[in-house]
Amino acid sequence: MAFREKIRVAVNGYGVIGKRVADAVALQPDMTLAGVCDVAADWRPRMALAKGHALFGATPDHAAAMREAGLEVAGTLGDLLSRADIVVDCTPKRVAAANVEAYRKRGIRFIVQGGEKHDVTGHSFVAEASFAGATGRDSTRVVSCNTTSIVRTLTALKRAGLLARARGTLLRRATDPWESHLGGIMNTLVPEPEIPSHQGPDAQSVDPGLDVVTMAVKVPETLAHLHYWSVQMTRSASKDEVLDAFRASSRIALIRMGDGLDALNAVKEMMADMGRPHDNLYEVALWQDMLTVQGDELFYAYMVDNQAIVIPETIDAIRALTGLAAEAPASMALTDAALGIGAIGRS
Amino acid sequence: MAFREKIRVAVNGYGVIGKRVADAVALQPDMTLAGVCDVAADWRPRMALAKGHALFGATPDHAAAMREAGLEVAGTLGDLLSRADIVVDCTPKRVAAANVEAYRKRGIRFIVQGGEKHDVTGHSFVAEASFAGATGRDSTRVVSCNTTSIVRTLTALKRAGLLARARGTLLRRATDPWESHLGGIMNTLVPEPEIPSHQGPDAQSVDPGLDVVTMAVKVPETLAHLHYWSVQMTRSASKDEVLDAFRASSRIALIRMGDGLDALNAVKEMMADMGRPHDNLYEVALWQDMLTVQGDELFYAYMVDNQAIVIPETIDAIRALTGLAAEAPASMALTDAALGIGAIGRS
Numbered sequence: 031m032a033f034r035e036k037i038r039v040a041v042n043g044y045g046v047i048g049k050r051v052a053d054a055v056a057l058q059p060d061m062t063l064a065g066v067c068d069v070a071a072d073w074r075p076r077m078a079l080a081k082g083h084a085l086f087g088a089t090p091d092h093a094a095a096m097r098e099a100g101l102e103v104a105g106t107l108g109d110l111l112s113r114a115d116i117v118v119d120c121t122p123k124r125v126a127a128a129n130v131e132a133y134r135k136r137g138i139r140f141i142v143q144g145g146e147k148h149d150v151t152g153h154s155f156v157a158e159a160s161f162a163g164a165t166g167r168d169s170t171r172v173v174s175c176n177t178t179s180i181v182r183t184l185t186a187l188k189r190a191g192l193l194a195r196a197r198g199t200l201l202r203r204a205t206d207p208w209e210s211h212l213g214g215i216m217n218t219l220v221p222e223p224e225i226p227s228h229q230g231p232d233a234q235s236v237d238p239g240l241d242v243v244t245m246a247v248k249v250p251e252t253l254a255h256l257h258y259w260s261v262q263m264t265r266s267a268s269k270d271e272v273l274d275a276f277r278a279s280s281r282i283a284l285i286r287m288g289d290g291l292d293a294l295n296a297v298k299e300m301m302a303d304m305g306r307p308h309d310n311l312y313e314v315a316l317w318q319d320m321l322t323v324q325g326d327e328l329f330y331a332y333m334v335d336n337q338a339i340v341i342p343e344t345i346d347a348i349r350a351l352t353g354l355a356a357e358a359p360a361s362m363a364l365t366d367a368a369l370g371i372g373a374i375g376r377s
Numbered sequence: 378m379a380f381r382e383k384i385r386v387a388v389n390g391y392g393v394i395g396k397r398v399a400d401a402v403a404l405q406p407d408m409t410l411a412g413v414c415d416v417a418a419d420w421r422p423r424m425a426l427a428k429g430h431a432l433f434g435a436t437p438d439h440a441a442a443m444r445e446a447g448l449e450v451a452g453t454l455g456d457l458l459s460r461a462d463i464v465v466d467c468t469p470k471r472v473a474a475a476n477v478e479a480y481r482k483r484g485i486r487f488i489v490q491g492g493e494k495h496d497v498t499g500h501s502f503v504a505e506a507s508f509a510g511a512t513g514r515d516s517t518r519v520v521s522c523n524t525t526s527i528v529r530t531l532t533a534l535k536r537a538g539l540l541a542r543a544r545g546t547l548l549r550r551a552t553d554p555w556e557s558h559l560g561g562i563m564n565t566l567v568p569e570p571e572i573p574s575h576q577g578p579d580a581q582s583v584d585p586g587l588d589v590v591t592m593a594v595k596v597p598e599t600l601a602h603l604h605y606w607s608v609q610m611t612r613s614a615s616k617d618e619v620l621d622a623f624r625a626s627s628r629i630a631l632i633r634m635g636d637g638l639d640a641l642n643a644v645k646e647m648m649a650d651m652g653r654p655h656d657n658l659y660e661v662a663l664w665q666d667m668l669t670v671q672g673d674e675l676f677y678a679y680m681v682d683n684q685a686i687v688i689p690e691t692i693d694a695i696r697a698l699t700g701l702a703a704e705a706p707a708s709m710a711l712t713d714a715a716l717g718i719g720a721i722g723r724s
Contacts, residue, residue, distance in 0.1 A: 197607040197676075199546035201566060201594065217598045218642040219548060223634045225669040225676045245605045245676060247548065249596050251564045258592045260544040260607055287570045295565040322572040329544075329572045329592060 036062040037352050040114035042088075042107060042129060044068040044078055046206055047143055048120030050341045052083055053307050055118075057368040058345060060354050064114040067107045068092075071099040086110040111138055116352055118344055119143065126150075133169070139351045141344060144174030148235040156181040156236050157346040157365075158279060161358035164350035172343045175336035176200055176246075176255055177232040179314045182281050183332065184233070184240055187261065190275035192328075194262040195241035200229060201249045201256040203336060210252055220248040253294040254311070254335045261328040269323045276316060277375075280366050281342065282332075283313035284375030287320055297333055304370070310338035312371050342369060383409040384699050387461035389435075389454060389476060391415040391425055393553055394490055395467030397688045399430055400654055402465075404715040405692060407701050411461040414454045415439075418446040433457040458485055463699055465691055466490065473497075480516070486698045488691060491521030495582040503528040503583050504693040504712075505626060508705035511697035519690045522683035523547055523593075523602055524579040526661045529628050530679065531580070531587055534608065537622035539675075541609040542588035547576060548596045548603040550683060557599055567595040600641040601658070602681040610673045619675055620665055624722075627713050628689065629679075630660035631722030634667055644680055651717070657685035659718050689716060 037060060041052045044066045055063045065084030068075050069092050078085050084104045087093025096103045104110075111117060111132075116139040119126045123145035130150055133140040141155075148154050151169040155161070159181050164170045173181065180198065187193040205214035227246035234240055249256075276282045285291045291300065301309040316332035323329075345368075346361045348354070355361035366372045384407060388399045391413045402410045412431030415422050416439050425432050431451045434440030443450045451457075458464060458479075463486040466473045470492035477497055480487040488502075495501050498516040502508070506528050511517045520528065527545070534540040552561035574593035581587055596603075623629045632638045638647065648656040663679035670676075692715075693708045695701070702708035713719045 197544065197674075199605040199607075201548065201596070215640075218600060218640045219596065219598060219603045220640040221603070221634070221664065221667060221678050223639065223667060225667050225678070243607070243671070243674075243676065245607075245678065247603060247605070247678070249548070249566065249598075251566060251597055253565055256566045256568070256594065258546040258594070260546075260590070260592075287568070292570065293562070293565045293567040317568065320568060320570060320572050324590070327590075329590065331568050331572070331592065331594070 036060055037116065037348065037354055038062055038064040038114045039348060040064045040110045040117040041066045042110070042117055042119050043121035044075060045120060045122070046208070046337050047340065049078070050308060050310065050338060051118050051120060051344050052078070053081070054341050054345050054369060055348070058364065059368070060364065061348065065104060065110045067110050071095040071101065075101055111136055114138065116140065116348055118348070140169045141347050141351065142169070142171045144172060144177060144232075144340065146171055154235040155343060155347045155350070156185070157343050157358045157362055158182060158281065159185045159237050161346060161350050161361065164347060165353070165356065167351060170347050170351060172340050172347050173232060173236055174229070175334050175339045176202070176229045176257070177236070178339050178343055179257060179332065179334040180229060180233045180242065180244070181236045182279060182314050183276065183316070184242060185237065186275050186279045186282060187272070189278065190271065192263045192265070192267055192272065192275060194264045196259055196261045198242070198244045198260070199258045200227065200244055200246040202246055203252050203255055204248050204250050205252055206337065207252040214252070215248060215250050217250060222246040222248070251294070253298055254333050256294065256331065256333055258331045259329065263326045263328055266326045267323060269321065272321065272323060272328055273318055280362060280372040281313055283315050284318040285315050287317055294333055306370065308337065310341065311335035312338050312342050312369055313374060314339070318375065342366070342371060383407055384463065384695065384701055385409055385411040385461045386695060387411045387457045387464040388413045389457070389464055389466045390468035391417075391422060392467060392469070393555070393684050394687065396425070397655060397657065397685060398465050398467055398691050399425070400428070401688050401692050401716060402695070405711065406715070407711065408695065412451060412457045414457050418442040418448065422448055458483055461485065463487065463695055465695070487516045488694050488698065489516070489518045490687065491519060491524060491579075493518055501582040502690060502694045502697070503532070504690050504705045504709055505529060505628065506532045506584050508693060508697050508708065511694060512700065512703065514698060517694050517698060519687050519694050520579060520583055521576070522681050522686045523549070523576045523604070524583070525686050525690055526604060526679065526681040527576060527580045527589065527591070528583045529626060529661050530606075530623065530663070531589060532584065533622050533626045533629060534619070536625065537618070539610045539612070539614055539619065539622060541611045543606055543608045545589070545591045545604050545606045547574065547591055547593040549593055550599050550602055551595050551597050552599055553684065554599040561599070562595060562597050564597060569593040569595070598641070600645055602683055603641065603678065604681060605678045606676065608675040610675055613673045614670060616668065616670045619668065619670060623663060627709060627719040628660050630662050631665040632662050634664055641680055653717065655684065657688065658682035659685050659689050659716055660721060661686070665722065689713070689718060
């Protein structure tokens with residue numbers, strides 16, 4: 031790395047995902063954060079400046095409003111893009127689709143998040159499943175939090191030759207913590223109207239070979255999603271074989287109820303105690319003592335931090351598109367080291 | 378019925394289940410409520426008196442405390458049992474097991490609820506699956522709310538020749554509404570530590586032939602349980618065939634997301650609008666538009682009112698033990714008519 035220029039990364043949209051991507055980029059040895067762009071002129075961009083990030087307004091009007099609010103603005107989105115090799119779009123659903131035209135016109139590589147459709151880039155990304163396919167492309171889509179967790183876990187079983195088909199029930203957190211005051215649900219459960227829910231087909235946009243069906247329901251909490259799986263294996267296997275399959279992925283953390291990690295809040299508290307920014311749980315946190323094998327059937331549950339799980343994948347996607355790494359393991363090793371991933375449940 | 382004496386039913390324990398059983402007994406044409414027995418001396422037994430129920434104290438001390446609180450007490454549990462042909466025990470878990478000795482000594486027929494173990498009576502009851510086996514017995518156990526819903530739905534599929542095996546994820550309400558102030562969970566999800574959870578084996582205590590595995594998680598709401606099922610059928614079937622199988626049971630109400638019944642609270646509000654006591658949902662409320670068939674696989678979700686679903690089964694269990702009805706359909710027809718069951722989703 032010593033003689034190579036660092037890749038300059040722009041982050042467009044400084045919200046729940048954008049601010050975590052910006053933090054993560056700043057920690058990578060082979061990347062530099064060109065700056066972050068947003069439309070807000072309140073406490074949120076002020077936090078970006080406090081971290082030393084260069085701040086840009088989405089349009090001249092936004093930049094002007096930011097200046098009026100006393101924020102130090104380095105320019106507009108156009109200015110930011112001219113200083114970057116690649117842009118990670120973290121703007122809300124549908125806003126990103128409009129930005130894509132601008133990125134293409136400018137000829138800058140770009141990454142969109144899972145709220146966008148597969149067709150927007152024609153490629154869907156999870157490091158362990160589709161890194162190679164992203165190499166040399168000008169864009170990719172990092173799939174949603176739920177889909178990322180599904181592809182990570184089912185890929186682990188597939189690599190071990192154990193996966194026939196998987197059927198999952200997804201408990202989705204009602205709203206993000208910081209938006210709790212804007213409305214969520216209270217004291218009820220809200221099933222997704224249709225079975226299968228969209229996450230199964232979305233996982234197939236990464237790996238068309240996955241036989242997966244999902245059902246989803248919104249639950250009144252904000253911490254994380256929780257998935258329950260019933261998997262038909264290709265053959266009878268021991269619990270140890272299955273755990274070894276999951277252990278082979280650094281992005282799956284094996285946790286234990288018996289270790290006191292017996293609810294979502296306990297796991298989040300451990301992330302805080304580990305000193306992770308925003309208490310991020312980057313891994314799929316899978317309960318190893320709960321996991322059960324009955325002959326050729328497998329049952330397990332895991333927790334998905336919807337705000338954090340896509341962050342390492344986004345970093346890997348940057349390396350795939352820009353050629354910073356030729357294969358997933360090399361990129362993942364760098365990302366994991368920078369973010370402290372891989373320490374949980376390895377013992 | 379004209380020339381037959383009504384069966385006299387005692388209800389021991391006037392809590393969430395007991396008060397609903399008492400109300401339901403009072404509505405049956407072939408039963409009379411001998412009275413209710415409890416240990417509390419506050420507003421709760423006062424409500425029993427307001428309904429015209431005879432009130433008994435569990436012991437002389439309890440009866441004295443009730444009298445001190447200004448309640449009109451008809452005697453103790455012993456007095457109540459001497460005026461009854463059968464007793465429904467609705468006392469808390471483990472208290473019932475101690476009462477059983479007293480019932481046996483007295484030679485009175487008795488019913489315990491699903492909190493007790495199968496061995497306490499040696500027979501577990503769901504009207505559509507095990508009515509015949511209860512005939513002539515001196516006791517039975519009405520299984521828990523979750524187990525009742527599982528046996529009802531899987532029995533419907535089994536009767537239609539469609540059931541091979543069923544795998545379910547159960548979202549359990551955190552606490553009963555009226556006990557919300559005594560503690561529950563907030564903003565988290567608490568998985569049951571073990572897979573499979575106990576409901577699958579419990580369903581097999583009613584029908585050992587069921588191939589069923591369940592996983593369960595506690596969620597922060599009080600309204601009802603919600604089950605998601607993935608069923609392997611014996612063959613490919615149409616959605617209409619499956620719906621017809623469920624329709625054959627009066628205790629399964631087919632509801633629709635498209636009818637505005639898109640969350641637990643909406644279904645409960647409809648029960649209130651129907652004028653049902655305590656907004657009771659006696660049926661398994663199964664979403665017919667959400668239900669999906671893929672070849673020989675079936676996916677669906679339903680809602681279980683944990684406070685109400687066992688009430689009609691308890692009434693049927695009284696008829697089975699006392700010989701008021703020789704077969705399930707005759708008893709169920711009486712129960713359904715008295716409680717207004719069977720009107721939802723039949724059109």
